[in-house]
Amino acid sequence: MVDKTLIDLSWDDFDEYRDPRPDENQFDAVVERAVSRRGFLGGALAFGSGAAVFGTGLMSSTTASRAAGGATFAFDPIGIATDHAVHVPAGYKSQVLVRWGDALWSEAEGAYSAEDGVSVEMSDKVFGENTDGMELFEIEGREVIAVNSEYVNPKINLPAASDGVPQTADEVTLLKNLQGVTVMEIAKGKSGYAVVKDSPLNRRITHETEMTLAGPLAGHDLVKTKADPEGRTVKGTMNNCGSGKTLWGTYLTCEENFNGYFGATGEMPEGEGYIRYGIGGAGRYAYEKFDERYDLSKEPNEPHRHGFITEINPADATSTPVKRTALGRFKHENAEMVHAADGHIVVYMGDDERGEYLYKYVSANTWAEGEATDDLLDDGMLYVAKFNDDMTGVWLALTPETTGMDAAEILCFTRMAASAVGGTTMDRPEWVACNPLKAEGYCALTNNKNRGVKPNAGGDDTSVNAPNPRETNNYGQIVRWTPADDNHAGDAFTWDLYVMAGNPTVYNNAYAGSENVNPGNMFNSPDGMAFSSDGMLWIQTDGDDSNEGEFAGQGNNQMLVGDPESGEIARFMTVPNGAEVTGLCWSLDKTVAFVGVQHPGGAWPDGNGKPRSAVVTVWREDGAAFG
16 A cells, blocks of 8 residues: 655655665765864864854855955845745846646647646646756757656645545556656747747657667666566656756756655565665555556566666657666766866766765767767766865776676666765765856755764765765755866866855854855755856755744745855845745846746745646846846
């Protein structure tokens, strides 16, 4: 029987239920030792005791400057909000572009109702639920957005079901169809941007869409199933969280909490690979009761076919998406692609779970614009990050020699490979963003509410380390690194912390945050990140919006702008209570930002009926560019 309480859990809490994680990780210990070694605070930090005031020791000289002495943004920062609305600065406007249930084709007009949601018949013809990562593309002069729908809220989508638990195969099909990816053409008219219904570029990609497995793992015994004995064709991309954009104009969608879709109606298979990935028990949506593909007792290899980065061609609605196994299998947050100084393609990726790792993929071959791209994401080397106390770091190659695993095992059980070589365990590494104006990368370490109890599922030490310096880290931080010789493909780097989120109105110690955090810009749980073309870092949060206790005065989740040079951070946008901000891209002329609002509370944006996740547009009233 399905545990009905699973539906009410956040994905983070679901992970904790399935696979409790340690309360400490190595990154925190590295930061603590780095501070102690360099003598910034005159000794080891007593995090959590209130004995140490966090200073600027791990901040660069520019980052440590306060807002008053830093850059001047082209807007007046806004205050917090606690209501069910979207707020932007004076001189800016916002409106909804598309929301869950909106038609992508004329035949689905009116498919959504406030009482019943969307019917199963129309569920793959409307915009999906819980928008997440997205990217904009120019295709023959048209603007096209590809956007993820990470998961569904069954109690909203299945109002007739008992506690939101699917009771029929049709109800499971409905949930499958409202997740995945939407590709849609948009166009600007007198009233702003709108979806172009019936565009030949419009497409829905769901848990039922046929895809190709590519790379070294394709065809291996680990990915063969009864339905696909060749191990080369798989249905569906699931729990699509963050995103990426290739240099050749395709979309990278990232499979994150795929483990929650599988359950067992019979005997559960055994193995370290299931344990490390939190696979087992009852599925979150009861898929296994109606589709044996998700039943571990019948298809034990099916989970091995998910947890990848999937490449989609937005210019061809008939193309087959490709799962790129060479980029590893884990809970991918996003995929940040850069062209390295030596010509190689580099993809940075975070594994969003407490005590997991930051990764990098480097293509075997170099590339120049106009050259073939066929093998760039199928033939390369996967690395895991190792952060040192002296604020240097190295990328450790995951090879059969270094891991004791064969090539296919490394890609199928990447977490175990990273453990084998001694990567640095992290506080939920989420979005990675690279500065377009200089060679440096940033990773949002969202939070870690538990630290210091036990090692992670692989037995790795997860005590406090350098980039993760606080016990009971409910606020999170952003780590920054600069590759040696400005070459993203190289093995060595130096690092610092761009910001440590906190609450200076509640604490006067490490939990107040770093020097570039103040009562006017404080936040918790940085999650999504993206650089605009002017080199500004946009930070989106997915944290506690109770506005109480240690989060008092922080209000709803928000989007902020950070200057990498001065360290200044300013609040630009707030979203409805209950929502997170996730996904960001800009129009071709940089005058309009497209921002995702996931799992809102109240009755936003309609003002009545069900809450509906949506993509909103934001623009300057004077029409000037700002992205």
